[in-house]
Amino acid sequence: MHEVSVHCIHHAQRESTHPLTKERCSLKGARAMHSFARHRPSRASKASAKETKGLILNGGWRYDLMIWFIDTFVFRGQLRQLRQRAAILARIQPGEQVLDVGCGTGTLALEVQRRVGRAGRVAGIDPSPQQIARARSKAARRHVPIEFQVGVIEQLAFPDQTFDVVFSTLMMHHLPASLKRQGLAEIARVLKPGGRLVIADFKRKQERQGQAARFHAGGSSMQDLAALVKDAGFSQVETEEMRPPRFSAFPGAGFLRAHKS
Numbered sequence: 001m002h003e004v005s006v007h008c009i010h011h012a013q014r015e016s017t018h019p020l021t022k023e024r025c026s027l028k029g030a031r032a033m034h035s036f037a038r039h040r041p042s043r044a045s046k047a048s049a050k051e052t053k054g055l056i057l058n059g060g061w062r063y064d065l066m067i068w069f070i071d072t073f074v075f076r077g078q079l080r081q082l083r084q085r086a087a088i089l090a091r092i093q094p095g096e097q098v099l100d101v102g103c104g105t106g107t108l109a110l111e112v113q114r115r116v117g118r119a120g121r122v123a124g125i126d127p128s129p130q131q132i133a134r135a136r137s138k139a140a141r142r143h144v145p146i147e148f149q150v151g152v153i154e155q156l157a158f159p160d161q162t163f164d165v166v167f168s169t170l171m172m173h174h175l176p177a178s179l180k181r182q183g184l185a186e187i188a189r190v191l192k193p194g195g196r197l198v199i200a201d202f203k204r205k206q207e208r209q210g211q212a213a214r215f216h217a218g219g220s221s222m223q224d225l226a227a228l229v230k231d232a233g234f235s236q237v238e239t240e241e242m243r244p245p246r247f248s249a250f251p252g253a254g255f256l257r258a259h260k261s
């Protein structure tokens with residue numbers, strides 16, 4: 001049995017002061033974030049989509065446009081900061097092999113590719129063919145060789161001990177509890193011994209305060225996730241909080257970093 005310790009690093013965010021009236025309007029935008037959600041693949045994408053119990057997002061470029069709008073005018077850049085922070089926490093080295101599980105339209109994978117360089121390898125999987133098509137076109141436009149695949153966390157199509165780092169950003173709240181456990185076991189399988197797992201997710205609704213508590217989408221408790229991650233055989237589990245700016249519709253988020261034993 002491993003002895004596992006959980007350290008908490010509090011990461012205070014700058015407080016913003018935008019007026020409440022604006023917030024009421026912006027909450028509509030926040031709810032729109034999951035308007036591309038499908039519990040099952042849409043008819044158009046059904047042929048090539050993977051079956052999953054997770055909540056699939058579709059939309060491709062329309063999803064990117066909406067996220068850009070929400071992040072810029074509603075969340076005030078907090079989603080961009082969240083992805084940057086996740087990449088920093090992973091301590092990526094040039095030449096490393098990295099997987100982004102639930103990569104959506106590939107925004108984080110593109111940032112990671114810049115960090116691993118040409119000697120490294122970046123892969124991203126998502127059950128939505130539309131999101132994967134969009135991710136591929138973004139990578140092609142930048143001439144970077146990222147491997148985007150339609151796939152699910154239930155069964156990662158990679159050999160054991162392939163990756164140095166695995167990311168999951170804003171994805172865990174899309175999975176039912178039993179699938180989180182199964183997915184973490186799959187992540188542990190594809191990570192090399194000593195490999196790092198970095199998870200970022202919205203805060204659980206009950207843990208939010210003020211306007212952010214009304215944000216309709218689900219979220220994760222970092223304490224619960226830490227317990228699941230330890231059960232999946234990870235050690236050195238650390239969590240960090242990203243607090244929402246005051247009066248913001250950003251629901252707050254948490255990060256978790258762990259090492260495969």
Ligand SMILES: C[S@@+](CC[C@H](N)C(=O)[O-])C[C@H]1O[C@@H](n2cnc3c(N)ncnc32)[C@H](O)[C@@H]1O
Nearest residue numbers: 052054055056057102103104152153169170171
């Ligand atoms: C809110 S998006 C986050 C996308 C991206 N990671 C980001 O940070 O922008 C959550 C993603 O998880 C994906 N997802 C849902 N079920 C999944 C599963 N079983 N395996 C992998 N990804 C899944 C959805 O299709 C969606 O693209």
